[in-house]
Amino acid sequence: MTSKNIPEHARVYGCLRDMILFGDLVPGQPVTIQGLVDQLDVGMTPVREALRRLTAEGALMAMGNRRIVVPKLGLSHLEEIYYARLAIEPKLAEIAAKKSTPRLVSDLQIIDDRVDAAIAKGDIGAYLRENHAFHFRLYRAAEAEVLQSIALSLWLRIGPSLRAVGGRRGTTNLPDKHDKAITGLVASDSSMVYSAIEEDLRQGMDHVRQDMIFQNGEEAD
Amino acid sequence: MTSKNIPEHARVYGCLRDMILFGDLVPGQPVTIQGLVDQLDVGMTPVREALRRLTAEGALMAMGNRRIVVPKLGLSHLEEIYYARLAIEPKLAEIAAKKSTPRLVSDLQIIDDRVDAAIAKGDIGAYLRENHAFHFRLYRAAEAEVLQSIALSLWLRIGPSLRAVGGRRGTTNLPDKHDKAITGLVASDSSMVYSAIEEDLRQGMDHVRQDMIFQNGEEAD
DNA sequence: GTGAAATAAATATGATCAAATTATTTCAAC
DNA sequence: GTTGAAATAATTTGATCATATTTATTTCAC
Known part of the structure; x- marks a missing residue:
């Protein structure tokens, strides 16, 4: 049974995506790389990749100063x-x-x-x-x-x-x-x-x- | 010295994006991480981030097998x-x-x-x-x-x-x-x-x- | 043509450096 | 003496890189 071996960055992406899609994250809430590293117990490179992807999709928002937050809609x-x-x-x-x-x-x-x-x-x-x-x-x-x-x-x-x-x-x-x-x-x-x-x-x-x-x-x- | 200190991953992204937008990359052409690391002389983490972002935007396409290519439209x-x-x-x-x-x-x-x-x-x-x-x-x-x-x-x-x-x-x-x-x-x-x-x-x-x-x-x- | 070894590329980690925010201290003014 | 603002120290977080591991593909032998 060779598991599908989904890459970490895809798993992190899917996890974060669902959290955003189903409202587990509050608008305005900051999302830190290190926080996710600790919480999900993965390296930071996969986390970074997932965050870039979600940012590109509009699910997250990069402030000017290296901070990433859940956008709150106007x-x-x-x-x-x-x-x-x-x-x-x-x-x-x-x-x-x-x-x-x-x-x-x-x-x-x-x-x-x-x-x-x-x-x-x-x-x-x-x-x-x-x-x-x-x-x-x-x-x-x-x-x-x-x-x-x-x-x-x-x-x-x-x-x-x-x-x-x-x-x-x-x-x-x-x-x-x-x-x-x-x-x-x-x-x-x-x-x-x-x-x-x-x-x-x-x-x-x-x-x-x-x-x-x-x-x-x-x-x- | 008003250099905005743009992060590497953003620079790589912008560079790749323009290459795709203006047709410097041919549909079907494979895009490798290593190739970009050598070509642009940056580490692989920023390259990976840029690639994930472009993939999310539909500019690049991830094949199942770890390969990334410039999509050719049907x-x-x-x-x-x-x-x-x-x-x-x-x-x-x-x-x-x-x-x-x-x-x-x-x-x-x-x-x-x-x-x-x-x-x-x-x-x-x-x-x-x-x-x-x-x-x-x-x-x-x-x-x-x-x-x-x-x-x-x-x-x-x-x-x-x-x-x-x-x-x-x-x-x-x-x-x-x-x-x-x-x-x-x-x-x-x-x-x-x-x-x-x-x-x-x-x-x-x-x-x-x-x-x-x-x-x-x-x-x- | 099938299977195993070799090659090359992608994935993932941890360490290191830089930047930004927060906390603390200092000094001045009331 | 207390308050408040500015400067500085400390901590947290982000960015990048070098390296090790895993995986896909190719090559070569059978």
């Missing part, structure tokens, strides 16, 4: 992400719909059940994980590397803020146009899948935007 | 890039137009003169450089980090192929809707700037697409 950045997500993700979903398989549909149904369960339990962490799984299982089916990597970058940028919003507002009012997307897939109606994902994004992003505007009014920074 | 990847560029770049131009300054206009005029000169001389390298300078001087004015970083990633992906096409077809028939864009800026007509950049991209990308289809017909791989 309203203008949020609008950019909103625009880009609407431009990229529904298209990915549409392409995926044209290549749909029974396997894709059954996978998505299973995942969506878990999404619903997480919402019912009020478990933000599980919701973020399963919601991500749903979208990227769909996007992966599009077999469109370039668009998918853009989508991942956008999710990484918004991950920490999603968690923060969920923590304040709970799991009520979370978007769920997943049913409509699945219906579109089984009906081979790619434009229905397109609009389902579009609506799903709009709901989620509007949620974040409203929270951000509210927060801005409450606390000055 | 037709389906080209279509993805085409779609994404049309979704992102005209929007960036439009935002920039709404924040236009006299300084921006004069900068763009100067750069566009250099673009025309490069076309007249048939100097592909200079054309790629000045054309990039024109677009990103405009995009930079939008002050939209997220969209701009997506645009950069897309340019990095298509850079090597642009050079290859230019090498085969020369500088004739290269797009130049730059005049229209500048006209739109001085007229404060942001939708005119939007469509100017849109047309510019279409011309350039159609050029690459046609060449790619032709090449596919000629040589099998």
Whole structure:
């Protein structure tokens, strides 16, 4: 059983990426190389590589002075992400719909059940994980590397803020146009899948935007 | 002595990035760590960091087996890039137009003169450089980090192929809707700037697409 | 053509040096 | 005598390199 032998830098990358994607890191939080070396018990070269990669993807942000932090989004950045997500993700979903398989549909149904369960339990962490799984299982089916990597970058940028919003507002009012997307897939109606994902994004992003505007009014920074 | 003391890994990154952006590296060409260490006379840690970053941006591609190469685009990847560029770049131009300054206009005029000169001389390298300078001087004015970083990633992906096409077809028939864009800026007509950049991209990308289809017909791989 | 040895390149560690932040001390002013 | 600001010392963190280990590929023998 020769294990896949994933390189350390890839393991560190995956670990950090998930932490950012699922809100284990707070916006504004500093990320130190030495801290990760101690915490994950690896050398510093792999850590550095992982950090450069995540910085390039927008998941982390390099300040001028050698410091790396989890970015906290401003309203203008949020609008950019909103625009880009609407431009990229529904298209990915549409392409995926044209290549749909029974396997894709059954996978998505299973995942969506878990999404619903997480919402019912009020478990933000599980919701973020399963919601991500749903979208990227769909996007992966599009077999469109370039668009998918853009989508991942956008999710990484918004991950920490999603968690923060969920923590304040709970799991009520979370978007769920997943049913409509699945219906579109089984009906081979790619434009229905397109609009389902579009609506799903709009709901989620509007949620974040409203929270951000509210927060801005409450606390000055 | 106001040297900014740019770190090695950033210098290596910038160097490699320009080489890819302006076609000094051929699609399919392997990029080795050792080679860069010898060529640029730096340690391997900075080289590794630069390579990870460029890989994350899509400028380089990691094969499964520890090899890194300059990706060569297939037709389906080209279509993805085409779609994404049309979704992102005209929007960036439009935002920039709404924040236009006299300084921006004069900068763009100067750069566009250099673009025309490069076309007249048939100097592909200079054309790629000045054309990039024109677009990103405009995009930079939008002050939209997220969209701009997506645009950069897309340019990095298509850079090597642009050079290859230019090498085969020369500088004739290269797009130049730059005049229209500048006209739109001085007229404060942001939708005119939007469509100017849109047309510019279409011309350039159609050029690459046609060449790619032709090449596919000629040589099998 | 298959398998084992050789080669070359990538991965990973720890040490060393440089830079930046934090803590501390000193000195001056009230 | 206490407070506050500036300067300096100390600690933490980042950047780079040299080296050892692992892994993929190639070469050569059978």
